[in-house]
Amino acid sequence: MNCSACSSRLAAYRDGDLSRADARLVSEHLAGCSACKALDARMRRVDAALTRIVLIEPAPDFTATIMAKIAAMPSPARRRVVWPWFAAYVFATWAVVAMLSALHVLNLSAIVGRIGGFAGQAGVALETLSRLGGHFHVADVAAIAVAIEIILLAVAATAGRKYLPRLGSALLGARS
Numbered sequence: 001m002n003c004s005a006c007s008s009r010l011a012a013y014r015d016g017d018l019s020r021a022d023a024r025l026v027s028e029h030l031a032g033c034s035a036c037k038a039l040d041a042r043m044r045r046v047d048a049a050l051t052r053i054v055l056i057e058p059a060p061d062f063t064a065t066i067m068a069k070i071a072a073m074p075s076p077a078r079r080r081v082v083w084p085w086f087a088a089y090v091f092a093t094w095a096v097v098a099m100l101s102a103l104h105v106l107n108l109s110a111i112v113g114r115i116g117g118f119a120g121q122a123g124v125a126l127e128t129l130s131r132l133g134g135h136f137h138v139a140d141v142a143a144i145a146v147a148i149e150i151i152l153l154a155v156a157a158t159a160g161r162k163y164l165p166r167l168g169s170a171l172l173g174a175r176s
């Protein structure tokens, strides 16, 4: 019997599962081969160590205790949009536009006229809307307010994403 055949039969040899003839061959090889003898000794030490492993038994009320602790924990906050923030933002934008137009900082008719000219070149019927808006000052303010809101939102989103990574979750009411 060579070393390969011996080492593949060592486990069965220790367990007494080999035939009497095979067991004698392994025994004879082990008597004359220090390498296989050392391997057999190592495997016997592993077997002995495995039998000494103590399994940890969980406490009888383990599951009940865990479930009770989970039940006692505060439920996570529901994600919700804080509408007052948005309403305050819209109101503030309109107030700023109204103030600027009252102070003649914004030339609303000129701006609306430019928008109308662009719309006409683009072949869009926005020119009619802008002419209508020219007759009604409130419509002018609304158009400018929407444009400024979009610009400010884009700026705020860009700046917030860069400098205030937690702003979005804070506005959405998430707890940190």
Ligand SMILES: [Zn+2]
Binding pocket: 002, 003, 004, 006, 029, 033, 035, 036, 037
């Ligand atoms: Zn050997």
